[in-house]
Amino acid sequence: MNEIETIISEIEKLLANNTPxxxxxxxxxxxxxxxxxxxxxxxxxxxxxxxxxKLYEYQKSSENNSEC
Known part of the structure; x- marks a missing residue:
């Protein structure tokens, strides 16, 4: 998976698991x-x-917070 596909995948995960x-x-x-x-x-x-x-950074920070 290339970097762009990874970013899109992370944003899709964010959208699927959270409310707007x-x-x-x-x-x-x-x-x-x-x-x-x-x-x-x-x-x-x-x-x-x-x-x-913004969405990608929020998803990554959410993942980091949940790992703590």
Whole structure:
């Protein structure tokens, strides 16, 4: 799996396991943007790079916090 596929996979995991409200609250990404990604109105590959960075960083920090 290349790095881009890894990032997309991590964001898919984040979207599948959390509500748009909690993702938005903790990542700073607007709730409607998160909802559009979650329900498939917007594909992850079509999202703004800034949005991808925020979601990926939030997912990684969530994983690190759960490992502690």
């Amino acid at each position: 409200y909690s993702i938005s609250k903790n990542s700073g990404v607007p709730r409607q943007t998160v909802t559009d990604l979650k329900v498939g109105n917007t594909k992850i590959k079509d999202a703004k790079f800034k949005t991808i960075i």
